Every structure is written in C-alpha cells, then in structure tokens.
Amino acid sequence: MNNLKNLRGTVDLLPDQLIKWQNVEKIILEQLSRSSIKEIRTPILEMTELFIRGIGEETDVVSKEMYTFMDRGKRSCTLRPEGTASVARALIQNGISSNTLQKLWYMGPMFRYERPQAGRQRQFHQLGVEFIGYESVRSDVEIITLAWDILGKLGIKELNLEINTLGDINDRLNFQKSFIKWLEINKNSLDLDSQRRINKNPLRILDSKNSQTKKVLENAPKLFDFLSDKSHKRYTDLKKQLEFLKIPFVENFNLVRGLDYYTHTAFEFTSGNLGSQSTVCGGGRYDNLIKQMGGPNTQAIGFAIGLERLILISGKELAVPRNTDIYIINQGLIAESLAMDLSRKLRNYDLLVELDLSGDSFSKQFKKANKLKSKSIIVIGDNEAANNEFTIRLFDKESFGNKEEVISLENDIKLENWLNNNLLLR
C-alpha cells in the first residue's frame, strides 16, 4: 500500500467511465457546431483580481471557495472557479468593439473548494456558452432554447426549467433598498444564515430553503413590483416566445443567481434525479459585467452546464463502448509482421481493429477475441504467412462456426467485398 492518493474532491476518470463522457461531449459539440457557436479557450489559471472584480468579492465563491496561491513571482493566482469572467477578460484584452457580436462556448475544469457531495466536486467541469453583444430578448430565448435542445439531445427526462427576471441595475437597487429595510424590521423572524446575509448578499435570502424564512418572505416586497415598464415588457416577451416554442417553464420569483453580475433574465434547469445538487444548468444575462471590467458597454447572456451532473442524469445507453470489429490472431515471426501491416490497412476502413500482441497460443488468442465480443476475427499463422494470405470470418454468437474465408494479402478487392458484405453494411 502506498499513501499517494488523489486530492479530496478530485477523481480519476477511467476508460470505462470515459465512454459516457466522450459520447455526451460529442453530442454537445455537434449541437453547438450546428448552432454556429465558436469555441474559445482561456487559461485555467488567472490572476485572482479577475474573479474578485468579475464575480463579486462578497459572493461565497470568491470569499471562501477559491483555490488561490502565490506563484514564484509573488503574483496572486487563482484556479478559475467559473468561466464567464475569463471570457469577458479575454474579449476585452483582445480588442472587442462595442458592437461585436459573438457566440462562444468553452468546456473544461473549474475549481471550487467545497465539501464534496454527489454531483459536487472540487475539480468539476462545465460547458459554458456566452452570447456577447446580444441585447434583444430573442437572444435570451435562443440561449435558453439551446440549453433545452442540448439537454434534449442527451435524452434527459424530468427536467424543470425555472425562469425569473432581476430587472436592470436600477430596478435591482430600488428593490434592494426597500427589501433591506423590510429585512431589518423582520430580522428576528429569519433564520441565522439569512440574518447574516442581510448586508452581505440580501438577494440570496430569497432563495433560502429554510421553511420558516420562506413563510415570512411571503409578505416581503417583491422584486417583480420594482421592475420598470421596459424590464417588465422584456420579461413578458420572453415568456411569450418560450410559450410559442413550446418550451415548458415555471416562474420562480425567488430564483436568484449567486454571482453578482446577473441582470434581467435568470434561468435554471433542475433535475429531480440529482439529490440536493439539483441544478444541471444555470444562466442569465449580464449586461454590465464587461463594462464593469473595463471594456466597452456590451450586453451579454450565458449559461453553464455542470458536466458531472449531466453525466449522472444521462441515459446509460451512452455508456456502451464501441465493439471491436476485427480481432487479429497472429503468431510466428513473418506472420506477426504481416498482421501488423494488415491491421493498419483495415483501420483505413474506419473499423475498430485489435491486433493481439501477446504471442500466446492460438486458443488463448481466440479466447481473448471472444471476451471482447469481437464481431469478426482474422487469423495469420505460419501457414498463412507461407502463402501470403490470411483467414477471416465472423465471430458473433449466432454465426458460431461460421465458415472461414481465405484471402490473399494482395487481393484488396476480395477483402473489401468481404468487409462490405459483413461489417460495413447499413
């Protein structure tokens, strides 16, 4: 036994598990590509300041969950806890203009120092999509639809979409003012967590799960009542358009995203199959972030999907590995060289070809081919090598004892015919 272990909240993904990851990622990437969204890659490591300014100093993520350290040049560095701030930074730095329109996605690891739980790790992965420079409510609709469609392509059932609006900055500040006043008066009826948040992050109190607090909040001022006519209309339009597209949603006036940069539309997809970490996708509009970070006034909206959670609720049909098409059984000096060469030729047909490298007895190699459930086998031994040929046959259960075919190593036409008739059809 040695004591070298992975860090808490991190995991090794082994080949068997990665089948599902790869399939899920493939479906996602195809849908993104069809939606004309471009990839962006930003560093995993950023200066700490970026997240403090981008996400908000008082948020839990920044105040107690970041992996922050000094590098050898005495710079404070942080492993990114989310992707939006980095994307905003990269765009500003690379000269975004105020009328730039960009649809971007990114996928990769994020880091947050939290207590691990099902669907929550310290190193986790997100797919993020950001629509930069888009202001109209139609962009809100498109991005929600995109998330819906990705989740749909993955065959995820029992999804709930919740939406809310936070209004613009002014709406939010006006509300916050009277909400805080109300909170102070009713402070003693609130749970301790909520009391603590009054001055730190009052909006989050709306999202409290404490049943008594929930009840008390029923009489609190509503953000919705503080919306300007314009904000209100925007929200109504959003709902209309989602209804037109037949995307089912539920309004949740208590839905508040945890990061400071959100405005107007906020949305969240949850699944009942995830236990307490039920959010698979969360997103919203952040019209002030880019300006606040020193860029031009640029509206934007985005979402992030938690890949670990997504994998948990994706169907197990996505975890099925690709079968071996041809297992090459080979033994003998010349035969082994011929087999190596043949394996390369066969892979050009997009077949999954496994070349046995063991040099074991034929019967052992057959057993291995059987264990792998290879669809077919090729045999090359001394006899075949002497005649510059190989034998091939189907190997599945139904065709047990299927008759072999002998094909010359030079006769590509015969090989191709065999492949077309047996492996490549349909």
Added chain:
RNA sequence: GCGGGCGUCGCCAAGUGGUUAAGGCAGCGGCUUGUGGCGCCGCUAUUCGGGGGUUCGAAUCCCCUCGCUCGCCCCA
C-alpha cells in the same frame, strides 16, 4: 464550514473479542501450446482505510485521523 451514516481483495460481500479472514464475480494458470463460448481443477487479503490505545488475544471495543456518502450551506 456544520450535522448524520459508512469504510473487509479490482467489484459484491460473510464475519460483532479467541485465531487458517467464508463465498460469489472478475483476473491469472492448467485440462486444451492452429481455432472461442460450456465444464472441471488450481492460484490470488500475513490482513480488515491509516495511526495509536485497551486486552493473554481485536476486522470486531475506545481515541485520533483520512476518505466516501447523505443533508445544510453554496452552486453547475
């Protein structure tokens, strides 16, 4: 960061103070070194997450620690 449950081979698991730590699956070898699926035989934990203590004796009791898990918090 707070509270509950758990931790015996790669996986599932018996064992709750007395000595060889069951069994199943998987793996490996053999019967069967040029043809697989079945069957049979054999092998695979000096050790019970780690450390300390109690005891003549501990996987079994106590303490600490690590990890997993569920809930809170937070979020994806």
